[in-house]
Amino acid sequence: MELEYELSPRTRLAPGREALLREAARGSRSRRLRADWRLAAVGPRPPSRWRAVLGTQVAGDEGRDARAGSRPAYVLELGSAKDLLNEAADVIAAGPSVTARDGQWIYVKTVESNLTDDEGPGTQTGESWLKYADPSMEDGKAGDDHSPREEYAFLKSLPDDPKKVRAAAREFFYATDESETRTEHEYRALTAVLSRAYAYDAADLAKVYRALATIPGVRAAQVQDAAGRDAIAVYRRNENPWANRDEFLPDPGTYLYTGHRVVARSDSEEVKKGDVVIDGARLATGVVDAEGERP
Numbered sequence: 001m002e003l004e005y006e007l008s009p010r011t012r013l014a015p016g017r018e019a020l021l022r023e024a025a026r027g028s029r030s031r032r033l034r035a036d037w038r039l040a041a042v043g044p045r046p047p048s049r050w051r052a053v054l055g056t057q058v059a060g061d062e063g064r065d066a067r068a069g070s071r072p073a074y075v076l077e078l079g080s081a082k083d084l085l086n087e088a089a090d091v092i093a094a095g096p097s098v099t100a101r102d103g104q105w106i107y108v109k110t111v112e113s114n115l116t117d118d119e120g121p122g123t124q125t126g127e128s129w130l131k132y133a134d135p136s137m138e139d140g141k142a143g144d145d146h147s148p149r150e151e152y153a154f155l156k157s158l159p160d161d162p163k164k165v166r167a168a169a170r171e172f173f174y175a176t177d178e179s180e181t182r183t184e185h186e187y188r189a190l191t192a193v194l195s196r197a198y199a200y201d202a203a204d205l206a207k208v209y210r211a212l213a214t215i216p217g218v219r220a221a222q223v224q225d226a227a228g229r230d231a232i233a234v235y236r237r238n239e240n241p242w243a244n245r246d247e248f249l250p251d252p253g254t255y256l257y258t259g260h261r262v263v264a265r266s267d268s269e270e271v272k273k274g275d276v277v278i279d280g281a282r283l284a285t286g287v288v289d290a291e292g293e294r295p
Contacts, residue, residue, distance in 0.1 A: 089209035092205055243265060
Protein backbone atom coordinates (compact mmCIF):
# COMPACT_ATOMS: atom_id res chain seq x y z
CA MET A 1 0.00 0.00 0.00
CA GLU A 2 1.27 3.44 -0.88
CA LEU A 3 1.88 5.65 2.14
CA GLU A 4 -0.34 8.72 2.42
CA TYR A 5 0.97 11.70 4.33
CA GLU A 6 0.40 15.41 4.64
CA LEU A 7 2.70 18.39 4.95
CA SER A 8 4.46 18.66 8.27
CA PRO A 9 3.98 21.81 10.40
CA ARG A 10 7.14 23.13 8.73
CA THR A 11 5.48 23.11 5.32
CA ARG A 12 1.82 23.64 6.20
CA LEU A 13 0.74 27.22 5.57
CA ALA A 14 -0.04 29.55 8.45
CA PRO A 15 -2.35 32.59 8.28
CA GLY A 16 0.53 34.98 8.98
CA ARG A 17 2.93 33.67 6.34
CA GLU A 18 2.83 36.83 4.18
CA ALA A 19 4.08 38.94 7.09
CA LEU A 20 6.83 36.42 7.75
CA LEU A 21 7.95 36.52 4.14
CA ARG A 22 8.04 40.31 4.17
CA GLU A 23 10.23 40.17 7.28
CA ALA A 24 12.50 37.72 5.48
CA ALA A 25 12.78 40.00 2.45
CA ARG A 26 13.77 42.89 4.71
CA GLY A 27 16.49 40.91 6.48
CA SER A 28 14.55 39.71 9.50
CA ARG A 29 16.33 37.35 11.88
CA SER A 30 13.05 35.64 12.83
CA ARG A 31 13.34 31.89 13.26
CA ARG A 32 11.22 29.28 11.54
CA LEU A 33 10.45 31.37 8.46
CA ARG A 34 7.84 29.77 6.26
CA ALA A 35 6.93 30.22 2.63
CA ASP A 36 3.93 29.48 0.44
CA TRP A 37 4.36 26.32 -1.59
CA ARG A 38 0.86 26.16 -3.07
CA LEU A 39 2.09 25.98 -6.62
CA ALA A 40 0.46 26.03 -10.04
CA ALA A 41 -0.16 23.10 -12.37
CA VAL A 42 2.39 21.71 -14.81
CA GLY A 43 1.80 22.06 -18.54
CA PRO A 44 3.78 21.02 -21.64
CA ARG A 45 7.30 22.38 -22.13
CA PRO A 46 7.41 24.60 -25.24
CA PRO A 47 10.82 25.77 -26.51
CA SER A 48 12.16 29.01 -25.06
CA ARG A 49 15.06 31.22 -26.04
CA TRP A 50 15.79 31.62 -22.34
CA ARG A 51 16.53 27.91 -22.02
CA ALA A 52 19.61 28.49 -24.18
CA VAL A 53 21.41 30.08 -21.25
CA LEU A 54 20.68 27.22 -18.87
CA GLY A 55 23.62 24.98 -18.17
CA THR A 56 26.17 27.82 -18.11
CA GLN A 57 27.72 27.27 -14.71
CA VAL A 58 28.90 30.73 -13.68
CA ALA A 59 28.48 31.48 -9.99
CA GLY A 60 27.71 35.05 -9.00
CA ASP A 61 29.19 36.93 -6.06
CA GLU A 62 26.45 35.81 -3.69
CA GLY A 63 27.02 32.20 -4.70
CA ARG A 64 30.73 32.44 -3.87
CA ASP A 65 29.92 33.79 -0.43
CA ALA A 66 27.57 30.91 0.35
CA ARG A 67 28.14 28.71 3.37
CA ALA A 68 30.64 25.90 2.82
CA GLY A 69 28.82 22.77 1.65
CA SER A 70 25.68 24.63 0.61
CA ARG A 71 24.39 24.97 -2.94
CA PRO A 72 25.41 28.22 -4.68
CA ALA A 73 22.51 30.65 -4.59
CA TYR A 74 23.06 31.77 -8.19
CA VAL A 75 24.44 30.15 -11.32
CA LEU A 76 24.08 33.02 -13.77
CA GLU A 77 22.48 36.47 -13.57
CA LEU A 78 20.24 37.16 -16.60
CA GLY A 79 19.53 40.88 -16.07
CA SER A 80 16.13 42.51 -16.49
CA ALA A 81 13.18 40.12 -16.36
CA LYS A 82 10.91 42.33 -18.49
CA ASP A 83 11.40 40.49 -21.80
CA LEU A 84 11.35 37.11 -20.06
CA LEU A 85 8.01 37.86 -18.36
CA ASN A 86 6.45 39.12 -21.58
CA GLU A 87 7.62 35.97 -23.35
CA ALA A 88 6.17 33.95 -20.47
CA ALA A 89 2.83 35.68 -20.98
CA ASP A 90 2.83 34.77 -24.70
CA VAL A 91 3.71 31.12 -24.01
CA ILE A 92 1.13 30.73 -21.26
CA ALA A 93 -1.62 32.47 -23.24
CA ALA A 94 -1.07 29.95 -26.05
CA GLY A 95 -1.07 27.00 -23.68
CA PRO A 96 -3.75 24.95 -21.94
CA SER A 97 -6.08 26.17 -19.21
CA VAL A 98 -6.75 24.28 -15.98
CA THR A 99 -10.32 23.83 -14.79
CA ALA A 100 -11.89 22.48 -11.61
CA ARG A 101 -15.38 22.32 -10.14
CA ASP A 102 -16.97 22.48 -6.71
CA GLY A 103 -16.36 19.26 -4.81
CA GLN A 104 -12.93 18.65 -6.30
CA TRP A 105 -9.55 19.01 -4.60
CA ILE A 106 -6.15 20.41 -5.54
CA TYR A 107 -3.30 17.97 -4.93
CA VAL A 108 0.18 19.41 -4.28
CA LYS A 109 3.45 17.60 -3.59
CA THR A 110 6.47 19.69 -2.58
CA VAL A 111 10.01 19.50 -1.28
CA GLU A 112 11.43 22.21 0.97
CA SER A 113 14.27 23.14 3.28
CA ASN A 114 14.60 25.93 5.83
CA LEU A 115 17.93 26.89 7.39
CA THR A 116 16.21 28.80 10.21
CA ASP A 117 13.94 25.96 11.28
CA ASP A 118 14.38 24.82 14.87
CA GLU A 119 14.30 21.22 13.64
CA GLY A 120 17.42 21.80 11.57
CA PRO A 121 18.16 22.49 7.88
CA GLY A 122 17.11 19.10 6.50
CA THR A 123 15.00 18.66 3.38
CA GLN A 124 11.41 17.44 3.70
CA THR A 125 8.91 16.21 1.15
CA GLY A 126 5.18 16.49 1.74
CA GLU A 127 1.75 16.25 0.17
CA SER A 128 -1.43 18.22 0.75
CA TRP A 129 -4.98 18.40 -0.55
CA LEU A 130 -6.83 21.73 -0.80
CA LYS A 131 -10.55 22.08 -1.37
CA TYR A 132 -11.17 23.84 -4.66
CA ALA A 133 -14.33 25.47 -3.24
CA ASP A 134 -13.83 26.26 0.44
CA PRO A 135 -16.26 28.90 1.79
CA SER A 136 -14.17 29.25 4.98
CA MET A 137 -11.35 30.66 2.81
CA GLU A 138 -13.52 33.09 0.84
CA ASP A 139 -14.95 36.60 1.22
CA GLY A 140 -12.18 37.71 3.58
CA LYS A 141 -12.91 35.04 6.20
CA ALA A 142 -9.26 33.91 6.23
CA GLY A 143 -7.49 37.25 5.92
CA ASP A 144 -5.41 37.39 2.76
CA ASP A 145 -5.93 33.69 2.05
CA HIS A 146 -8.27 32.71 -0.77
CA SER A 147 -9.68 29.40 -1.94
CA PRO A 148 -8.62 28.15 -5.39
CA ARG A 149 -12.18 28.89 -6.57
CA GLU A 150 -11.96 32.49 -5.37
CA GLU A 151 -8.59 32.92 -7.04
CA TYR A 152 -9.97 31.52 -10.30
CA ALA A 153 -12.79 34.09 -10.14
CA PHE A 154 -10.24 36.84 -9.46
CA LEU A 155 -8.25 35.90 -12.56
CA LYS A 156 -11.42 35.85 -14.66
CA SER A 157 -12.19 39.41 -13.52
CA LEU A 158 -8.86 40.92 -14.58
CA PRO A 159 -8.77 43.68 -17.23
CA ASP A 160 -6.19 43.82 -20.01
CA ASP A 161 -4.43 46.99 -18.77
CA PRO A 162 -1.35 45.98 -16.71
CA LYS A 163 -1.78 49.04 -14.45
CA LYS A 164 -5.32 47.97 -13.63
CA VAL A 165 -4.13 44.41 -13.02
CA ARG A 166 -1.58 45.74 -10.53
CA ALA A 167 -4.30 47.73 -8.75
CA ALA A 168 -6.60 44.70 -8.62
CA ALA A 169 -3.81 42.55 -7.16
CA ARG A 170 -3.15 45.17 -4.46
CA GLU A 171 -6.79 44.97 -3.42
CA PHE A 172 -6.93 41.16 -3.57
CA PHE A 173 -3.76 40.75 -1.47
CA TYR A 174 -4.07 43.82 0.69
CA ALA A 175 -1.22 45.57 2.54
CA THR A 176 -0.61 44.60 6.15
CA ASP A 177 2.74 46.36 6.60
CA GLU A 178 2.70 50.16 6.73
CA SER A 179 6.34 50.32 5.66
CA GLU A 180 5.62 48.46 2.42
CA THR A 181 5.76 50.73 -0.62
CA ARG A 182 3.18 50.53 -3.40
CA THR A 183 5.73 48.89 -5.72
CA GLU A 184 6.68 46.33 -3.06
CA HIS A 185 3.01 45.64 -2.45
CA GLU A 186 2.31 45.14 -6.15
CA TYR A 187 5.28 42.80 -6.60
CA ARG A 188 4.23 40.74 -3.59
CA ALA A 189 0.59 40.59 -4.68
CA LEU A 190 1.31 39.63 -8.29
CA THR A 191 3.77 36.88 -7.35
CA ALA A 192 1.28 35.61 -4.76
CA VAL A 193 -1.36 35.34 -7.49
CA LEU A 194 1.06 33.36 -9.67
CA SER A 195 2.04 31.03 -6.85
CA ARG A 196 -1.57 30.06 -6.08
CA ALA A 197 -3.07 29.80 -9.55
CA TYR A 198 -4.21 26.17 -9.46
CA ALA A 199 -7.16 26.60 -11.82
CA TYR A 200 -7.02 29.32 -14.44
CA ASP A 201 -7.87 30.38 -17.95
CA ALA A 202 -4.57 30.67 -19.82
CA ALA A 203 -5.32 34.13 -21.22
CA ASP A 204 -6.18 35.44 -17.75
CA LEU A 205 -3.01 34.08 -16.16
CA ALA A 206 -0.94 35.68 -18.92
CA LYS A 207 -2.25 39.10 -17.84
CA VAL A 208 -0.52 38.70 -14.48
CA TYR A 209 2.85 38.05 -16.13
CA ARG A 210 2.44 41.11 -18.32
CA ALA A 211 1.62 43.21 -15.28
CA LEU A 212 4.66 41.85 -13.42
CA ALA A 213 6.84 42.81 -16.39
CA THR A 214 5.95 46.47 -15.74
CA ILE A 215 7.18 46.45 -12.11
CA PRO A 216 10.42 48.48 -11.83
CA GLY A 217 13.58 46.62 -10.87
CA VAL A 218 12.37 43.06 -11.55
CA ARG A 219 15.29 40.86 -12.56
CA ALA A 220 16.02 37.21 -13.35
CA ALA A 221 18.76 34.70 -12.64
CA GLN A 222 19.49 31.09 -13.54
CA VAL A 223 19.37 28.88 -10.45
CA GLN A 224 18.67 25.34 -9.31
CA ASP A 225 15.55 24.67 -7.29
CA ALA A 226 15.13 22.55 -4.17
CA ALA A 227 14.70 19.45 -6.35
CA GLY A 228 18.00 20.11 -8.16
CA ARG A 229 16.32 21.20 -11.39
CA ASP A 230 17.28 24.17 -13.58
CA ALA A 231 14.96 27.09 -12.86
CA ILE A 232 14.63 30.81 -13.34
CA ALA A 233 14.55 33.01 -10.26
CA VAL A 234 12.54 36.21 -10.65
CA TYR A 235 13.10 38.83 -7.97
CA ARG A 236 12.81 42.54 -7.38
CA ARG A 237 16.08 44.41 -6.84
CA ASN A 238 16.28 45.89 -3.36
CA GLU A 239 18.90 48.57 -2.67
CA ASN A 240 18.91 47.71 1.04
CA PRO A 241 21.99 45.44 1.45
CA TRP A 242 20.48 43.91 4.60
CA ALA A 243 17.26 42.82 2.92
CA ASN A 244 17.00 39.17 1.96
CA ARG A 245 16.05 38.38 -1.63
CA ASP A 246 12.53 36.99 -2.00
CA GLU A 247 12.18 35.04 -5.26
CA PHE A 248 9.63 33.02 -7.16
CA LEU A 249 10.73 30.38 -9.62
CA PRO A 250 9.02 29.85 -12.98
CA ASP A 251 9.85 26.76 -15.00
CA PRO A 252 12.23 27.69 -17.87
CA GLY A 253 10.06 25.83 -20.38
CA THR A 254 6.43 26.34 -19.34
CA TYR A 255 6.98 29.50 -17.25
CA LEU A 256 4.47 28.19 -14.72
CA TYR A 257 5.31 28.73 -11.06
CA THR A 258 7.43 25.93 -9.61
CA GLY A 259 8.89 27.20 -6.35
CA HIS A 260 10.00 29.94 -4.02
CA ARG A 261 13.28 30.93 -2.37
CA VAL A 262 14.58 33.40 0.19
CA VAL A 263 18.31 34.16 -0.21
CA ALA A 264 20.40 35.91 2.45
CA ARG A 265 22.18 39.06 1.30
CA SER A 266 24.08 39.61 4.54
CA ASP A 267 25.55 37.57 7.41
CA SER A 268 23.66 36.88 10.63
CA GLU A 269 24.03 34.50 13.56
CA GLU A 270 22.09 31.82 11.67
CA VAL A 271 22.96 32.32 8.01
CA LYS A 272 25.68 33.72 5.81
CA LYS A 273 25.44 35.92 2.75
CA GLY A 274 24.44 33.80 -0.23
CA ASP A 275 22.70 31.07 1.77
CA VAL A 276 19.37 29.89 0.39
CA VAL A 277 17.47 30.31 3.64
CA ILE A 278 14.11 28.98 2.40
CA ASP A 279 14.03 26.71 -0.62
CA GLY A 280 10.84 25.03 -1.83
CA ALA A 281 9.86 23.37 -5.08
CA ARG A 282 6.72 21.78 -6.47
CA LEU A 283 7.14 18.15 -7.46
CA ALA A 284 3.58 17.47 -8.64
CA THR A 285 0.12 18.98 -8.61
CA GLY A 286 -3.25 18.38 -10.16
CA VAL A 287 -7.03 18.44 -9.82
CA VAL A 288 -8.51 15.29 -8.21
CA ASP A 289 -11.99 14.18 -7.20
CA ALA A 290 -11.35 13.33 -3.55
CA GLU A 291 -9.02 14.12 -0.68
CA GLY A 292 -6.25 11.52 -0.57
CA GLU A 293 -6.45 10.85 -4.31
CA ARG A 294 -3.40 11.49 -6.49
CA PRO A 295 -3.41 12.51 -10.14
